[in-house]
Amino acid sequence: MALAGAGQAMAADPQPWHYHLPEPVSPLARQMIEFHDLWLMPVITIITVFVLLLLLYVCFRFRESANPVPSRTTHNAVLEVLWTGVPVLILVVLAFPSLKLLYATDAVEDSDMTIKIVGHQWYWEYQYPDHGNFYIDARVAARTTEEAQEQGVKRLMSTDEKIVFPADTKIRLQFTSADVLHNWSLSDFGVRLDTVPGRLNEAWTLIEKPGTYYGFCSELCGIDHAFMPIEITVVPKEEFEAWAAQAKEEYDPVEEAALPVSEALAVSSTPAVQ
Template sequence: MNAKKANAIVAKAATGLLAALASIPAWADSEPVRWQLNMPQGVTRTAENAYDMHMLMLWICVAIGVVVFGAMGYAMVKFRKSKGAKPDVEFTHSTKLEVIWTVVPILILVVMAVPATLKVIEQYDAKGHEMTVKVTGYQWMWRYEIVGEDVNFISRLDRESDRIRQAGIRPDPNANPHYLRDVDNPLVLPTDTKIRLVFTADDVIHAWWVPALGWKQDAIPGIINEAWTEIREPGTYRGVCAELCGKDHGFMPIVVKAVPRAEYEAWLAAQKAGDLAEAARIAATAPATAGGEG
């Protein structure tokens, strides 16, 4: 390899590293970015819990890897056969060592399991919620019902994305930045409000997944599953059906618009009054990137 080619490779690697480092602030967002090296932090406590556990497990695994592979590397170099090293029978058949390397992994697993279990339990603890949203999956759309508010509507792939898809046109990323990820009627939710969501389906199994919220939940015919969320930042958060549910599985996106409580109440009033244009206008006020797009 000549020096010119080596320099080009180094320059390319350095560019990639700088791009990755530049993307670190965007990890708090939910929209994937080039060279993203980590999962998004999300905008809810459940998302934060998932991120914290991910990082805890990651660093535990890194520490274990350093110790194990470091010891392997040292042993292979220090005690190689070419240097005349011979097996130590007392070491390789030590009951004490076997007990140690059996007990230590068990302790590590317990240390990892306890906080993970507590956070999973919290994820399903919807006590104290202020409102309930029923989500029903269909082939290939979602129905949202604000329980107790007489608001019930269908949310499906937006018409422009559907037109481009069916026409077989190559989408322009500038004109259609969220091709196949926009909907005609987004779900509008208030920020700083504990919201219980219940999930079911009317035909086959679906899964409602918005990465920014930190979890996904199966929607199964005849079964009610539940989860909760409390969105901290106004913004537009996108998701998808995460369960293969038929030929148009890839064309039933999810869009959640989080707005301050006053704007949510105005949207709710417009929905109740059947003023869909006003409801759409209010939904459009949700920031496109505050807190990140999922």
């Protein structure tokens, strides 16, 4: 559909030698990158440099030529307290921002709409219970370079059906699976969650920038695990409403409506089916 391709040119494509996380387009993704850049990386860098310098010092100070008779020391109470206590303190300090971020990922209340995502071997099913309760199956569009060139799509990244999300809308994302464990992972949105048979997991996103974004299944789910990409086209609210009205007529309805919010929350707190 024409609307499904809207905004594609606005999305930033990955470039060679990119080494950082994708540009965040949601509040959660931005918080995750801030936690990564302002907390985790400085701490990890300091620890890495300290350990490197310590190793160099030990190699130089206790080399065989400088210590023909090795030390027989086996215990040092001060060192043992330090190398136990300092890591504990580091983890306690990191716990505060990480728990704050963890709770933020679960704040699905006050959502404007719901989209249910079902993992299959090996494709994704998207249900729109608030816009006619239709569903769309999205499979990989091109497995080979030749197929990608013929169709004008991205190899192993584009899907045969375009899945559309509205911008500037808080979307409750519900996840489950029809067969085995999958994982719906889209870093631009700050969402990475398992789809588990017999269980309904939840997350949320609020996408601030229209465009086309790509992700992948990040849970080893079988022989075609590498061939179930995620392609989401984000458009303004008005365009989404027009697309949803057209899609309701084009795609089949879901046999059973999506669970109500209260029931969905109850299911999400129950153990997974073994």
